[in-house]
Amino acid sequence: MSVSTVTKTENGFRPTGASGGPLLEVDRLSKFFPVGGGQTLKAVNDLSLTVAKGETLGVVGESGCGKSTAGRTIMRLYEPTAGETRFEGRNIYKLKGAELKKLRREMAMIFQDPYASLNPRFNITDIIAEPLDIHGIAGSSKERKRKVEELLELVGLRPEHANRYPHEFSGGQRQRIGIARALAVRPKFIVCDEPISALDVSIQAQVVNLLQELQKSLGLTYLFIAHDLSMVKHISDRVAVMYLGKMVELAESSELYANPKHPYTQALLSAIPIPDPQIEAQKERIVLSGDLPSPINPPSGCPFRTRCPHATEKCAAEAPEFREVKDGHWAACHYA
Amino acid sequence: MEPILRVNDLHVSFRARGGEVQAVRGVNFEVKKGEAIAIVGESGSGKSVTAQSIMRLLPSPPSFVKQGTIEFMGRNLLELSEQEMESVRGKDIGMIFQDPMTSLNPTMTIGHQITEGLIKHQGMDRKAARERALELLRLVGIPNPDTRFGQYPHNFSGGMRQRAMIAIALSCNPALLIADEPTTALDVTIQAQILRLMKDLQERFGTSIILITHDLGVVADMCDRVIVMYGGQVVETGSKWDIFRHPQHPYTRGLLRSMPRLDQPKGEPLIPIHGTPPDLLVPPQGCAFCARCEEAMEVCVDHDPELAPVGGEGQTAKCWLHHPFAKEVQA
Incomplete structure (x- = not known):
């Protein structure tokens, strides 16, 4: 299955790399975890998507929907249960030795919790230079120092911060350090896993603007995982919505928000409180009943049918196909 | 209408290794009967410390109330004995916390935790308390209350736990409900x-x-009136309409501007508030927001402005820009 290889953005059409192919193709990827008693947790189930060069693909969904597992499997932090991820045409799960190590320089990750993801006993220089050391590209100690200072400047910190320790920094500054570290090996592709959820509102905008500036100046490609739909809309070219390990909808971001096709996306969008009392007073909110079903024993057919206001017998019997319902707009619903 | 809660000039500090962290620095507000007010602010703004001071939940030491009164239905809560306070907690004021997993007792059944307050405060016997607890579980939308009554918190999902906590908080029909980030840990x-x-x-019970x-x-979505806190102080208050439509304090304006909105077209970069909140170990002498404020004037550095009436009805802001002299300077 191929999802549109050309992405429409505010600046017009964006080609998908020199070769014409996307930077990253995820093809029917699944990741199951055994949970004992012979049962498996289907965290990611038959996921397919493509990310074009220079694009930001947003992935949204509630906790437990598999978005972080998807990000980590795409990074090959987890080995997949089935399926492929092709990075510049190569299946990353087949790579070994030197080739795998080279891949590790091309992909990086920014984590959610800037308190837990920095080693408290390393100073900032050692944290940022660790990837350089591992890949043997740090050079002389003078060069290493210069590289760290350059990276600090790139993310809006000062060179004199280099000798300090993580506890001396605020959450927003720590996230900048995490970004500098991710950029150290000059990656092409970065998985941002909830990079701003742990930050205060007034600091979130600082970090998001930084990520966007870096994307422009360094030509980065992002997979942006988050549960804050307003922020995902702001930063992403296209947005994928996940539910119980499955992708339920994928579309260009303004199209998805203006014209959601899947009932889950519709409910999710209507559930977000908008900071405007007028709109809140007039809004018809779709309040879903019930909780998220367990991904250990997901419902038959469509995974959303147990909470869907429009579910019919067909939804229980048959899993809906993920199909293109409109130009570049994909949804997994019988009635979309 | 007569306010049921009035917080007057509250100062709360914590003794820390480096000195005294002045978490709340002179907070004033009141809550009327049946009213829903919101206290908004970032981490470290003093909003949770204010709430926990009302409930007297802060451990002392290291915390201590330096100054101020908290009048609740005619009594100063800060002067009550621990025993008197225990009858206020749960009975007159209910509280819902952010994380239901850490605030429910994992070794007690949900039923036990709801009936505990009913037996203690309302003098109900076990059977009557059970009946009332089942009614409460039904009220907060927990299916199969009979089964759920005997289960433990770990048997509940996050949303269900929060419902159970609301049932506990409401069990004695409190006049005031304090909800500290009740939905932050939950999915949208x-x-x-x-x-x-x-x-x-x-709406049903007229709880504030x-x-x-x-x-x-x-x-x-939820509130009538909004109190905006920054650096341990109230910087703006007003009806939600005034706060969202005509914010008067530069911090409130900055906060609203820095958020992307779902209903707006994208493309423009966000306008962040630069810098970081003040260190309350050494709070700024002047306006707390001064260092991050784009409209700061000389006076803001050394002199702390008063919370004064501005714009809409009942709207107040703590900012020199609204002082009559400021207009002359700008003009």
């Missing part, structure tokens, strides 16, 4: 359920609510 679709439930209950949150969207 579950958040919508919990907010709707709280709103219904407020103090909602503490950092999410301005939740405020627009």
Whole structure:
């Protein structure tokens, strides 16, 4: 299955790399975890998507929907249960030795919790230079120092911060350090896993603007995982919505928000409180009943049918196909 | 209408290794009967410390109330004995916390935790308390209350736990409900359920609510009046309409501007508030927001402005820009 290889953005059409192919193709990827008693947790189930060069693909969904597992499997932090991820045409799960190590320089990750993801006993220089050391590209100690200072400047910190320790920094500054570290090996592709959820509102905008500036100046490609739909809309070219390990909808971001096709996306969008009392007073909110079903024993057919206001017998019997319902707009619903 | 809660010039500090952290520095506000107010602010703004001081939940030491009174239905809560306070907690004021997993007792059944307050405060016998608890579980939308009554918190999902906590908080029909980030740990679709439930209950029983949150969207949905806190102080108050439509303090304006909105076209970069909040170990002498404020004037550095009436009805802001002299300077 191929999802549109050309992405429409505010600046017009964006080609998908020199070769014409996307930077990253995820093809029917699944990741199951055994949970004992012979049962498996289907965290990611038959996921397919493509990310074009220079694009930001947003992935949204509630906790437990598999978005972080998807990000980590795409990074090959987890080995997949089935399926492929092709990075510049190569299946990353087949790579070994030197080739795998080279891949590790091309992909990086920014984590959610800037308190837990920095080693408290390393100073900032050692944290940022660790990837350089591992890949043997740090050079002389003078060069290493210069590289760290350059990276600090790139993310809006000062060179004199280099000798300090993580506890001396605020959450927003720590996230900048995490970004500098991710950029150290000059990656092409970065998985941002909830990079701003742990930050205060007034600091979130600082970090998001930084990520966007870096994307422009360094030509980065992002997979942006988050549960804050307003922020995902702001930063992403296209947005994928996940539910119980499955992708339920994928579309260009303004199209998805203006014209959601899947009932889950519709409910999710209507559930977000908008900071405007007028709109809140007039809004018809779709309040879903019930909780998220367990991904250990997901419902038959469509995974959303147990909470869907429009579910019919067909939804229980048959899993809906993920199909293109409109130009570049994909949804997994019988009635979309 | 007569306010049921009045917080006067509250100062709360913590003794820390480096000195005294002045978490709350002179907070004033009141809550009327049946009213839902929101206290918004970032981490470290003093919003949770204010709420926990009302409930007297802060451990002392290291915390201590330096100054101020908290009048609740005619009594100063800060002067009550621990025993008197215990009858206020749960009976007159209910509280809902952010994380239901750490605030419910994992070794007690949900039923036991709801009936505990009923038996203690209402003098009910076990059977009557059980009946009332089942009724409460039904009220907050927990299916199969008979089974759920005997289960433990770990048997509940996050949203269900928060419902159970609301049932406990409401069990004795409190006059005031303090909800400290009640939906922050929940997913948006579950958040919508919990907010709707709280709103219904407020309308039905006329409970006053103090909602503490950092999410301005939740405020627009839930509350009548908004109190904006920054650096341990109240910097702006007003009806939600005035706060969202005509914010008068540069911090409130900055906060609203820095958030992307779902209903707006994208493309423009966000306008962040530069810098970081003040260190309350050494609070600034002048306006707390001065260092991050684009409109700061000389006077802001050394002189702390008063919270004074501005713009809309009942709207107040703590900012020199609204001082009559400031207009002359600008003009």
